[in-house]
Amino acid sequence: xxxxxxxxxxxxxxxxxxxxxxxxxxxxxxxxxxxxxxxxxxxxxxxxxxxxxxxxxxxxxxxxxxxxxxxxxxxxxxxxxxxxxxxxxxxxxxxxxxxxxxxxxxxxxxxxxxxxxxxxxxxx
Numbered sequence: 001x002x003x004x005x006x007x008x009x010x011x012x013x014x015x016x017x018x019x020x021x022x023x024x025x026x027x028x029x030x031x032x033x034x035x036x037x038x039x040x041x042x043x044x045x046x047x048x049x050x051x052x053x054x055x056x057x058x059x060x061x062x063x064x065x066x067x068x069x070x071x072x073x074x075x076x077x078x079x080x081x082x083x084x085x086x087x088x089x090x091x092x093x094x095x096x097x098x099x100x101x102x103x104x105x106x107x108x109x110x111x112x113x114x115x116x117x118x119x120x121x122x123x124x
Contacts, residue, residue: 114122
């Protein structure tokens with residue numbers, strides 16, 4: 001019995017047993033090839049593509065955010081410049097008004113009603 005080779009044993013078995021075993025062995029070999037070789041390569045390629053895609057999207061979003069911040073900063077500077085210009089105009093108008101009041105007061109010949117003792121007391 002030990003002298004019988006595997007092929008001789010297979011020749012003695014009926015085809016009903018050998019055919020399903022051969023199909024099962026082929027399916028198992030295909031599955032093993034898929035698990036060991038094909039799937040890791042497909043996963044690695046998909047992972048690389050996914051990483052590249054996500055990185056590109058993140059870069060685009062970062063560019064958009066930086067542009068948004070730049071635009072917001074420019075708008076804030078423009079608004080501050082407008083506010084400063086308005087305040088400067090108000091200040092210039094107030095200075096002009098005070099200078100005109102002083103000039104009118106001096107034209108009228110008015111003098112300070114404080115006397116020298118009042119001024120001495122103020123300087124103490």
